[in-house]
Amino acid sequence: MTHLPYILASYGLFAGLAGILAIGAALRLKAARTKLATLENSALRRSGAPTSQ
Template identity: 60%
Template sequence: MTHLPYIVAAYGMTIGLAVILGTSAALRLRRARARLAAIERPSRADSRAGGASAP
């Protein structure tokens, strides 16, 4: 009896999970950067135009 099927399945599941987690992290990072850019855009325009300034 060989252990090859178990070893292949274990490696396959490990690689598959690593790919899923890596892809998920990359997508979440992309969305977070887009949200941050959308939040920062108006504040940068205000500061350049001499908008709200601290007393």
């Protein structure tokens, strides 16, 4: 294959960038979901309603 380093660099850059963005978004989503669930459960507990836990 001709120009292999340039091709590998392009695909590598894409894979790296896509991986960082996707993993970053997934981790952020998971953290936000956990925090929101905790807060909503404690708010429900305070109001006396039955919680999901």
